[in-house]
Amino acid sequence: MADKHNAETIITETQKRISSAFEVFDHESNKTVDVREIGTIIRSLGCFPSEADLHDIIAELEEEEPTGFVRYEKFLPTMTKILLERKFRPITEDLLLQAFEVLDQQKKGHLEPEELTRYLTQEGEPFTQEEMDEMLSAAVDPDKNVILYKDFVSMMTFDDTR
Structure with a gap:
């Protein structure tokens, strides 16, 4: 039971970090950010994807018809997975x-x-x-x-x- 509680705490704390980072760039307070800010947000969370990886992430986050913006509800699960899997860690x-x-x-x-x-x-x-x-x-x-x-x-x- 403690392991499940610990995992939930880690997920909750991770999602709080993601929300805070996203909000910095949500200038209209409408749960969207300019697609050009995604790399900056991801790097501020301690992940350092290559440009090719960043393009793949953005392609996954964009709508069917690209609007130039990324919605929070698409960003949160993708970024949570990236952080929990410890992807794109910085070089030592x-x-x-x-x-x-x-x-x-x-x-x-x-x-x-x-x-x-x-x-x-x-x-x-x-x-x-x-x-x-x-x-x-x-x-x-x-x-x-x-x-x-x-x-x-x-x-x-x-x-x-x-």
Whole structure:
């Protein structure tokens, strides 16, 4: 019986988090949000899907005839399932640091902004110029004009204590 109560509590708390996040973007207070805000809402809940996964989620949430809005009653069960299944969890700090160390072939402890831009715009799921500009504004050490990736990794990892 305690397990069932515990599961219900977890579901209730999860749905409260989802409701709170959704309400921030429900500007008209009509239980809908702009479809363009879905990624931001999902990320605010500690999930980090790829762009392809995000498009799949949005396709699942949209109406038969897309309106540009997502209704809360469609968002809640989908997001509850995603959170309870712990999908799209953030990458760990250690793994992210290892990735930067692979890119830093000379083991300098830093990367040049041009190096990182080349890697992130030409490989895998490429960053847009706007995303690169935003990242570099946070990542580049203003005094040394390099990315001290150990500092940057600790700044950008998600504290998943929930």
